[in-house]
Amino acid sequence: MKKYLLAILFIAVFLSGCVQQTNEYLTPDYVDISAVEAKELIDSTLDVIILDVAPAFDYEAGHIPGAVNIYVGELSSRLDELDSSKAIMIYCRTAGASLQAAQILVDAGFGTVYRISDHYSGWVNAGYEVTTGSTLGEFSDGQDPEIETTPGTELTALANIVDYDYSPSELHVAVGTTVTWTNEGNMQHTVTSNTGLFDSGLLSNGATFSYAFDTAGTYDYYCIPHPFMIGSVVVG
Ligand SMILES: [Cu+2]
Numbered sequence: 001m002k003k004y005l006l007a008i009l010f011i012a013v014f015l016s017g018c019v020q021q022t023n024e025y026l027t028p029d030y031v032d033i034s035a036v037e038a039k040e041l042i043d044s045t046l047d048v049i050i051l052d053v054a055p056a057f058d059y060e061a062g063h064i065p066g067a068v069n070i071y072v073g074e075l076s077s078r079l080d081e082l083d084s085s086k087a088i089m090i091y092c093r094t095a096g097a098s099l100q101a102a103q104i105l106v107d108a109g110f111g112t113v114y115r116i117s118d119h120y121s122g123w124v125n126a127g128y129e130v131t132t133g134s135t136l137g138e139f140s141d142g143q144d145p146e147i148e149t150t151p152g153t154e155l156t157a158l159a160n161i162v163d164y165d166y167s168p169s170e171l172h173v174a175v176g177t178t179v180t181w182t183n184e185g186n187m188q189h190t191v192t193s194n195t196g197l198f199d200s201g202l203l204s205n206g207a208t209f210s211y212a213f214d215t216a217g218t219y220d221y222y223c224i225p226h227p228f229m230i231g232s233v234v235v236g
Contacts, residue, residue: 030090030102030113035122038089038114042066049088052120053101056134058093064123065131065160065184066167072097075104084110091116091123129162131184156180159231161189161203161223166231173213173235180210189229194220 033041041048042064052063053072063069070078072092082088088110092098095117102115116122124130155177160167163185173179181191183203191200191209197219200209213219216236223229 029106030115032117033089033114035091035116035118035126035128038064038091038116038123039126039128041087041089041114047086048114049082049086051082051088051090051101053090053092053097054120060132060134062124062130062132063120064091065129065162065165066169067091067131068168069134072101072104075101076108079105079108082110084108087112087114089114089116091120093120095119131160131162131167133158158182160184161191163187163189164226164229166191166221166229169231171231171233173233175216175236176212176214177235178210178212179233180208182206182208188225190224191221191231192224194222199224 042050050064050067052059052067052069053075054063054069055071056069059067059069070081082105088105090098090101090105090113092101098115098117098119102113105113118125155174157171157173157177157179159171159179159181161181161183164187166181171179181200181203183189183205186205188202188204190202191198191211193199198211198221202225203209213233213235219233219235221231221233
């Protein structure tokens with residue numbers, strides 16, 4: 001009996017060694033997808049975080065609409081900005097950065113990690129929409145010390161309206177933040193509070209609408225001409 005237990009112990013140790021090695025070298029726990037598959041996923045899943053791991057200047061030159069930017073070199077120290085309960089989709093301009101980022105997230109316990117294996121260029125080549133500029137404030141969810149500990153500073157956050165979508169669909173901001181939406185689509189859209197708190201009126205291409213969120217809470221909104229377009233601002 002004792003011999004039997006020892007054998008099991010030996011096999012268990014042997015197996016765990018194997019599994020570890022497999023994870024590290026052979027079987028990544030993230031899923032490689034093409035840009036086309038990524039687009040389908042984004043269109044079908046409301047709750048996927050799109051993460052661009054390029055340096056800020058690359059991101060600002062052009063990125064997937066709704067993507068947030070955390071440079072791969074800072075990712076390990078900024079994991080608390082990402083909701084690990086959500087699916088997350090990583091991409092970059094090169095394989096090295098996205099592979100590294102995917103592994104960091106898997107190692108940190110993120111359950112659903114996708115990597116766009118043909119990179120940002122795959123998205124561009126497929127003819128999908130891109131956005132330029134920074135997204136200052138998209139991730140100012142109150143945890144960002146730079147924003148939280150600077151009293152008297154005007155807090156702003158930017159959101160985009162593309163045709164039939166708000167980007168990001170869920171925006172997290174600190175109390176006191178003024179959110180400005182810009183209609184980057186060609187259709188006319190509105191930003192209309194579900195509770196009547198604010199209403200942008202019809203916004204043509206390039207038009208903006210701002211609202212200051214001074215009270216913590218979740219503010220749902222929609223587009224009057226396209227009521228299936230929904231978004232929310234989470235304040236606090
Ligand atoms: Cu609309």
